[in-house]
Amino acid sequence: MNCLEFRRQLLIDPQSSEPEFLRHGATCGDCSREYERALSFEQKLHAVLNADHPPGLESRVLLARDLRLNRWLPSSQRQWLSMAASLLLALGLAFWLGPEWSRPFGTGADLSQAVLQHIQNEPEALDNDRDVDPNALAELFSRFGARITGDLGHVSYAARCNIRRQEGVHLVLPGEKGAVTLLFMPNEHLPDSKSVRSAHFDGVIVPTSYGSLAVIGEKSESVSPILARIQAAVDWDT
């Protein structure tokens, strides 16, 4: 490699590890000085261009995926989402009004059925060993005007969810028997606490100042301590 070729390569990639390039840079007096200058500039360039990423970026990306927040989507995609939402609404109305299909959410259906159905529809939420970032959790609750004021403990899943067409917060955390689901349901007002039992799950739905809170564990799970801890740890502006 001659000096001209070396200088050309220096502009293309000063960090090249090509043996001939390195040999020339080490042996040619003029070129080695130029090589040092180029490497020094390259270091500055690298430092300037590698911007520090904002803290919690990864958590916010994962939360955006979980929440499927469409505020980050471009307007064209939002239009598609709106159309899809309209279609789903139309299907939902047909489901609601159809005589054969009126049972699940009709007058006979209650909140506990909707809660159990929601849990069964999202099995991946229970099978998750992630540790949800506290900042992401705080952001999630803040969307509902709530604040985390105490210790929620380890939370393996957190997402915004829809139950009976009402938005709420879906959390999963570990219990004694397995994963415990918590559904914060603003606007779902119950007169009294209600036990929830099925072949696989045991739990309770309690009325709160903002609506209702469901705490559902595996069969025979004692959910009372978790309920008390969570109620003390989340403060809703009501």
Added chain:
Amino acid sequence: MNSHRILFEDLVKSFAAELYSYAFGLCGDRHLAEDLVQETFLRAWNGLAKLRDQRAARGWLYTILRREHARLYQRSRPETLDINDLNPAAVTRYDVSTEAFAVRLAVDRLPPDYREPLLLQVVAGFDSKEIAKILALTPATVMARVSRARRKLREMLAGQESRANPKGLSR
């Protein structure tokens, strides 16, 4: 579905930070850079089933981000102003107290055709072939562009140096 979730989370943890640097290099705005990274990953999530070779994931993410940035400019071209008219004290996104400011401004002044391959080389560490694939160019064109990018940077910085120090006095 679960394997997709795990793969996606691995991609986010592995590449979000460096994609942010690339996005910031492209747009020069921290908030916009974060939006670009989020949009990139949301698109990646939707297209994850199409990713056949996980070793290609990194280049794939850079390609998505670059397209998102191009879309952003198609939708709304931000106001531009001559970089020489900028008041350094008002440009809070830079470290105005150091030489880094001058280098950053010089990089911003590079034409996009030169800036993009340089960012992919310096920030992401891609070689000419990889950059060529992401930018849909030939490796020879990539080499020519990064070479011109460095030459222009030197010219701009030498110009600033002589303006700041017209009598050639050493600091």
